[in-house]
Amino acid sequence: MDLWLSILAGTLVAGGSYLMMSGAMLRFLLGLVLISNAVNLVIFVTGRMTYAGAPFIDKAVGVLSADAANPVPQALILTAIVIGFGLFAFTLALALRAYSEMGTDDTDEMREAEPKTEEKPL
Amino acid sequence: MTLLLAPVVLPLATAAICVLLRKNRGFQRPINLLSCLALAYVGLLLLTLVEEQGVQSVQLSGWSAPFGISLVADRLAATMIMLTGIVASLVVVFGFSDLSFGEEKNGHPVFVQALLTGVCGAFLAGDIFNLYVWFEVMLIASFGLLVVGGLKPQIDGAVKYVGLNLIATTAMLAGIGLLFGATGTLNMADLHGKLLGNMSEPGVLAAASLLLFAFAAKSAMFPLYFWLPAAYHTPSHTTSILFAALLTKVGVYTLIRVFTLVFDVQHPLLQTLLVGSGVATLTLGIFGAMTETIARRVLAYLVMVSIGIMTLGIAVGTPAAIAGTTLYLMQTLIVTAALFMAVGCVAHLAKTENLPEMGGLWRSHPLMGALFVIIMLGVAGIPPTSGFWPKILLIEALADAQRWGLVLAVVIGSLATLYAVMRLFSAAFWQDVNTDETPNLDLFRFAPVLILTVLVVGFGLFAQGLVDTAKASSVNLMNPSVYVEQVLGGSK
Numbered sequence: 006m007d008l009w010l011s012i013l014a015g016t017l018v019a020g021g022s023y024l025m026m027s028g029a030m031l032r033f034l035l036g037l038v039l040i041s042n043a044v045n046l047v048i049f050v051t052g053r054m055t056y057a058g059a060p061f062i063d064k065a066v067g068v069l070s071a072d073a074a075n076p077v078p079q080a081l082i083l084t085a086i087v088i089g090f091g092l093f094a095f096t097l098a099l100a101l102r103a104y105s106e107m108g109t110d111d112t113d114e115m116r117e118a119e120p121k122t123e124e125k126p127l
Numbered sequence: 128m129t130l131l132l133a134p135v136v137l138p139l140a141t142a143a144i145c146v147l148l149r150k151n152r153g154f155q156r157p158i159n160l161l162s163c164l165a166l167a168y169v170g171l172l173l174l175t176l177v178e179e180q181g182v183q184s185v186q187l188s189g190w191s192a193p194f195g196i197s198l199v200a201d202r203l204a205a206t207m208i209m210l211t212g213i214v215a216s217l218v219v220v221f222g223f224s225d226l227s228f229g230e231e232k233n234g235h236p237v238f239v240q241a242l243l244t245g246v247c248g249a250f251l252a253g254d255i256f257n258l259y260v261w262f263e264v265m266l267i268a269s270f271g272l273l274v275v276g277g278l279k280p281q282i283d284g285a286v287k288y289v290g291l292n293l294i295a296t297t298a299m300l301a302g303i304g305l306l307f308g309a310t311g312t313l314n315m316a317d318l319h320g321k322l323l324g325n326m327s328e329p330g331v332l333a334a335a336s337l338l339l340f341a342f343a344a345k346s347a348m349f350p351l352y353f354w355l356p357a358a359y360h361t362p363s364h365t366t367s368i369l370f371a372a373l374l375t376k377v378g379v380y381t382l383i384r385v386f387t388l389v390f391d392v393q394h395p396l397l398q399t400l401l402v403g404s405g406v407a408t409l410t411l412g413i414f415g416a417m418t419e420t421i422a423r424r425v426l427a428y429l430v431m432v433s434i435g436i437m438t439l440g441i442a443v444g445t446p447a448a449i450a451g452t453t454l455y456l457m458q459t460l461i462v463t464a465a466l467f468m469a470v471g472c473v474a475h476l477a478k479t480e481n482l483p484e485m486g487g488l489w490r491s492h493p494l495m496g497a498l499f500v501i502i503m504l505g506v507a508g509i510p511p512t513s514g515f516w517p518k519i520l521l522i523e524a525l526a527d528a529q530r531w532g533l534v535l536a537v538v539i540g541s542l543a544t545l546y547a548v549m550r551l552f553s554a555a556f557w558q559d560v561n562t563d564e565t566p567n568l569d570l571f572r573f574a575p576v577l578i579l580t581v582l583v584v585g586f587g588l589f590a591q592g593l594v595d596t597a598k599a600s601s602v603n604l605m606n607p608s609v610y611v612e613q614v615l616g617g618s619k
Binding site: 044081084085106117 | 256260263266267270274279280281282283284285286287289290293294297300301303304305307308311313356357358360361
């Protein structure tokens, strides 16, 4: 299971990177979503992939038994998903605004902040 | 205990109040300012407490460390909170006249307070995932600040800024995940114990590299700096000052914190990366600052020069070098704010930010010119200003460590900084005038610059206090046992 999830995470990162390098704003964002999901999977795997036992720590032993999944990473992913979702909503809105203001989706063509024609230095 | 929560709760509560009052400038402004002043005061209280009783920590909701979320304040964190409060107060005053009515109504004060929440949270975080959350708070607030004006260049700058920063936070999250996988803990004090001697494990090293990538992108180090000169000159001057003074410095702060407490910066791979990146950041910063013709873009590259210098200090990692770096970090907060604010005033007076179009301000505003000269000396690190001492400490430390190449880099960086600010000065003040009418400088703009200039000179003349704090905090940073004991103390 861990191996399959690792391969899946790797595939997601590869696909995400490919999309991000296309230069189009929307593809960049979709790529980012893929990569952040890959990262979520990576965190998920760190807490053991099993549903055998309940994650209670026996006082006599003091550590989580080997057949239980650690719940902490799952809590981390929930936080990360929420944050990621919020940021994605913002960036989508920003992308839409950028497209309507500058009339292009290509980040290389967005030269409002750094104009191409530079004046001669002093 | 409440004192430790105050730097986070205070700005957050103020942000909420500012949302409610956003249509009422008369109430919003004083509350905003009072909250920032209170933050500075809380920082001062925290610093005195830490000086008297050592490192302070609080376990939220009574979940003992390493299971719960810890907030920890040591000397460095407390000092940074105090300086953040001071700078934020002055920036807020500056914003009273610099911000447009629309920006204030659309939530600029709210975002400022949210940003301060994230910044102070990052200073206090004792848990690495909690640190990630504070970074996100800071990030979303900074997005808001960048686009609140709604102008075309601002949207464009925000696209680049948002894109690169989101990649960095994703990397940070992946690093934290790997770190948890390798150690089973997120508490930084606990991580310190578990990672001792384990630095070369592939999982740990991968996590360290990912976190280094993330913090390097936050602090605009080479080759991850592109967002900085693309975005810093687009928003209102108020926002630029806040960003330049706080955001990249938080990156450097976390770099110092994580790479002294959690990871060992002396690991050859990390050290090589940091040295290479530091020198490259410094060099590119210099070239950029020398050739740019837009005032704030020159400053953006100057920020990079200072980031490069601090990176070199962290990379060398001896106690003396860390002392120099922490002192540099403290004073650069003030000096960067002063420089950006002075340029904000100059741009207002000249009605342009384009260097070739400026000029003649020496005749019309000699006092502003005098302040600019002093700030300029502070940035370049020439006595009697505050910039002098950290550079001396740092150069001494690098020389002791026999890193002569790095000494040369720091010296060249300082000289080039001086050249770049002088170029700025001569363009704004000495060049022949095109327009004969310049507006007057109002008190809201002038007073904060004056106060910051006084601070720059004051810290230079009475440097002993800050130097002692920096040295003491570097002793704490290099021997994390006190910090670790305080955080984990009662739990085991």
